[in-house]
Amino acid sequence: MITLNYTYRIYPDAEQVELLNEWLETCRGVYNYALRELKDWISSRKCPIDRCSLESEYIISVDRPFPGYQQQQNNLPKAKKNFPKLKTVPSQVLQTTIRRLHDAWDFFRNRGYGFPRFKKYGQMKSILFPQFKVNPLTGWQIKLPKLGEVQINLHRPIPDGFVVKQVRVVKKAVGWFAVISIQSNISIPDAVPHGHFIGVDVGLNSYLATSDGFVEPGRKFFKDMHRRLKVLQRRLSKKQRRDPAPPKGAPCSSARQKRSKNYEKARLKVERLHNHIAFKRKDYQYKLAHKLCDMAETIFLEDIDFRTMARGFLGKHTVDAGFGQFRDILYYVAKQRGVYVAEVDHRGTSQTCPNCRIEVRKELSDRWHSCPECKYHLDRDIASAQEICNRGYEQLSTQGLWGKEIGCQVGLSGAFSLDKWRRAAMSNSDVGSLHHNL
Structure with missing residues (x-):
């Protein structure tokens, strides 16, 4: 089995760009929230059993398990009831965001350095669509869940015998790109x-x-x-x-730009x-x-x-x-x-x-x-x-x-x-x- 990654330039319209930016910020919030849970659980186990910290103390039940990938992924449907904004993002995209955090955590545990850090505003640059039932490429367009058809510069055709497994949408200063992962059962010695x-x-x-x-x-x-x-x-x-800041007496808008x-x-x-x-x-x-x-x-x-x-x-x-x-x-x-x-x-x-x-x-x-x-x-x-x-x-x-x-x-x-x-x-x-x- 062979897997290749092909990168193409995509051209979303104004509405799709706005929607993608909202998804990136939502995924950033999910990533940071999951990381906060993980760090709080770790901090609650740092204090020695016979003394307390002078500054602050995290109190988490001893019976509470480590917030692993499966647990945090299962909490996503519950979170959508409290945060309706999460419903606008495809569910699998949110799941891959949690997976991304735990991949970084596993890397830290194996290597001993590189502890995951919170992402600031604008630092989330990509989202992953991990699964497709049918080929999303139709001519010069690519069809993505909840986003619709997006114009794509398919300068290199997909080889025969390969199927599209996943698509990562990447935001760069020069524009938007789609990294398409294709796979085939053929084996190359x-x-x-x-x-x-x-x-x-x-x-x-x-x-x-x-x-x-x-x-x-x-x-x-x-x-x-x-x-x-x-x-x-x-x-x-x-x-x-x-x-x-707005002048005194002027109404303060909550949607103030970052x-x-x-x-x-x-x-x-x-x-x-x-x-x-x-x-x-x-x-x-x-x-x-x-x-x-x-x-x-x-x-x-x-x-x-x-x-x-x-x-x-x-x-x-x-x-x-x-x-x-x-x-x-x-x-x-x-x-x-x-x-x-x-x-x-x-x-x-x-x-x-x-x-x-x-x-x-x-x-x-x-x-x-x-x-x-x-x-x-x-x-x-x-x-x-x-x-x-x-x-x-x-x-x-x-x-x-x-x-x-x-x-x-x-x-x-x-x-x-x-x-x-x-x-x-x-x-x-x-x-x-x-x-x-x-």
């Missing part, structure tokens, strides 16, 4: 190592380098638009956040620019992933935790590059195109000579690899990519047979010739002075 092998090294100086000598120049999407973003954020900081109109206009400009930066980065990464799949049928990457890199003094540039997103995109594109992608150990790839495999220490400022043993000279990033490819070979081949002519090394040698693998098994004195030019 996983790709196996074959064809041309390459290693890929990512970095900030050059976005990536391959073992074949291809170097992709670095792209800084956020930095390129940072000057314009500073101007928009400076204008936003000077806007009045809330509407002025933010002033000028503040909201300035905030939308900032959000649109952030969306533009994210779209440019993702489009570039998809094109680059297809380019790598054109170069080789087997690709090796480093198993780096880029969240650790983002904590360093180059964290801003690391986040801007989006290496983790690029790795996920490469896996997705490679699976569609039948390209095998695997990860290897990243430790010491830039400190190892790819030709004779000895350790060659280099500082971060040293951008050129020069081996004192085998006299192998080339760019540091390309040398690191070749070492990644070497480790990929070792990972696939039989352990302990390094240097022997096994089938994987001979038949699928890729960019490296068999002579190189023979030289790797020889001593440094036998290799002699060897200089490679790419």
Whole structure:
């Protein structure tokens, strides 16, 4: 069974936009109310049994169970009697909102961090329609429960044999989008190592380098638009956040806006620019992933935790590059195109000579690899990519047979010739002075 997500632009009319915004705010209220129940129950169990808190105390019966997903979901029909506004939202949308909270809670319990937080006004950006009895797509329209038919730009048709399982409606500053999840019973076998092998090294100086000598120049999407973003954020900081209070004696409207109109206009400009930066980065990464799949049928990457890199003094540039997103995109594109992608150990790839495999220490400022043993000279990033490819070979081949002519090394040698693998098994004195030019 295979599941894919297709994203389309939708164009709801004014009434549908107003209804969607109301649904988002209603779901936000449901999310926050359920989270309040969960936090109150936890706080009532924090106090030691032999003493009380000096500030406040949550008193909840000992027999009251933990407000889990099933319990809070079953409370929704009762809540609709007290809050008729909940009836305007599809019931399954409210249920998925509760599910969303408990997914975040389960993540916190498993990982130990990331406790769910209350969502402020406007922070709920998507709702999920989890089930459809019939295909909601009719030509250039999509039919959603209690919303009706919405215009959709179906630029990519749904493949034959796939059925629509669920639809997520996402609100962004540039417009509304529908993420359609489609599913089919067909099974696609996983790709196996074959064809041309390459290693890929990512970095900030050059976005990536391959073992074949291809170097992709670095792209800084956020930095390129940072000057314009500073101007928009400076204008936003000077806007009045809330509407002025009505004069004395004037009737006070309960439907007072949360933010002033000028503040909201300035905030939308900032959000649109952030969306533009994210779209440019993702489009570039998809094109680059297809380019790598054109170069080789087997690709090796480093198993780096880029969240650790983002904590360093180059964290801003690391986040801007989006290496983790690029790795996920490469896996997705490679699976569609039948390209095998695997990860290897990243430790010491830039400190190892790819030709004779000895350790060659280099500082971060040293951008050129020069081996004192085998006299192998080339760019540091390309040398690191070749070492990644070497480790990929070792990972696939039989352990302990390094240097022997096994089938994987001979038949699928890729960019490296068999002579190189023979030289790797020889001593440094036998290799002699060897200089490679790419």
